Amino acid sequence: MTKRLDGRVALITGGGRGQGAAEARLLAREGAAVLIADVLVAEGEALAADLSAQGLEARFVALDVTDPADWETAVGTCRAWKGRLDILVNNAGIINRSTIAGTDLGAWERVLRVNLTGAFLGIRAAAGLMVETGGGSIVNISSNSAFSGHSDPAYTASKWGLRGLTRSAAMEFADANIRVNAICPGLVVTELNKDSPHLQPMIEMTPMRRSGTPEEIAELVLFLASDASSFMTGEDFVIDGGFTAGAAYRRVARETGIF
Numbered sequence: 001m002t003k004r005l006d007g008r009v010a011l012i013t014g015g016g017r018g019q020g021a022a023e024a025r026l027l028a029r030e031g032a033a034v035l036i037a038d039v040l041v042a043e044g045e046a047l048a049a050d051l052s053a054q055g056l057e058a059r060f061v062a063l064d065v066t067d068p069a070d071w072e073t074a075v076g077t078c079r080a081w082k083g084r085l086d087i088l089v090n091n092a093g094i095i096n097r098s099t100i101a102g103t104d105l106g107a108w109e110r111v112l113r114v115n116l117t118g119a120f121l122g123i124r125a126a127a128g129l130m131v132e133t134g135g136g137s138i139v140n141i142s143s144n145s146a147f148s149g150h151s152d153p154a155y156t157a158s159k160w161g162l163r164g165l166t167r168s169a170a171m172e173f174a175d176a177n178i179r180v181n182a183i184c185p186g187l188v189v190t191e192l193n194k195d196s197p198h199l200q201p202m203i204e205m206t207p208m209r210r211s212g213t214p215e216e217i218a219e220l221v222l223f224l225a226s227d228a229s230s231f232m233t234g235e236d237f238v239i240d241g242g243f244t245a246g247a248a249y250r251r252v253a254r255e256t257g258i259f
């Protein structure tokens with residue numbers, strides 16, 4: 001049976017755990033050869049071994065997204081392994097959870113460097129091989145906090161920036177048949193946020209009254225990575241159970257008896 005990503009090669013940053021790991025599993029099941037790239041070596045290697053044991057194609061490469069030399073190694077691994085690169089998922093991300101007053105310059109720069117500069121370095125490193133092999137799809141994992149003022153200013157700025165980078169890259173690479181889109185998830189409980197006090201209030205505010213799952217985010221990555229989205233580029237796609245659509249007004253409507 002033909003799978004949606006047969007013959008494709010995908011590189012997923014932060015693929016060792018959380019949403020990135022779910023994306024690696026789904027894309028591999030859909031026929032892609034997946035290069036899992038992460039600073040978490042043990043987790044990434046274990047996932048690649050697990051997928052390989054299932055008869056799927058997966059490898060691991062150590063990658064710090066802030067390091068241009070690591071990017072050259074990762075893209076070089078795709079070239080040596082399969083001679084091509086079709087899908088790049090810029091999923092790696094960190095959060096520092098502090099206010100402007102509480103954020104020192106180093107913490108600010110670290111978040112921007114991983115979440116935004118990391119994606120820039122990835123697009124720059126991957127585009128050459130993608131162009132050579134006929135184009136592809138780049139998916140940047142932003143956040144629904146890229147539509148409002150989240151309480152972590154560095155994280156919020158980085159995710160707004162990723163939406164802008166997505167549009168610029170989509171314009172630059174359209175002629176090369178590379179599509180570039182952003183996904184903006186709402187709350188998904190992972191290692192990134194599992195201890196945060198805001199989980200329950202966020203769930204209560206979400207119109208669908210739950211958090212999302214890594215597997216639900218992975219389905220949108222698959223859609224944007226595959227030919228099913230062949231006329232879509234330069235766009236951002238919110239996936240958050242209705243939070244951005246109007247959670248604040250819905251709360252007002254409920255409190256005033258309209259709903």
Ligand SMILES: NC(=O)c1ccc[n+]([C@@H]2O[C@H](COP(=O)([O-])OP(=O)(O)OC[C@H]3O[C@@H](n4cnc5c(N)ncnc54)[C@H](O)[C@@H]3O)[C@@H](O)[C@H]2O)c1
Nearest residue numbers: 014017018019039064065091092093143185187188190192
């Ligand atoms: N969890 C949520 O509620 C949520 C909501 C919106 C957006 N996001 C975004 O989704 C993405 C995935 O997050 P998650 O929820 O799976 O969290 P996670 O912490 O489980 O996964 C993040 C991954 O990125 C990797 N990473 C961190 N720094 C790196 C670096 N310098 N180089 C390479 N890899 C690095 C981590 O090792 C980890 O594997 C992130 O970009 C995050 O900002 C998460």
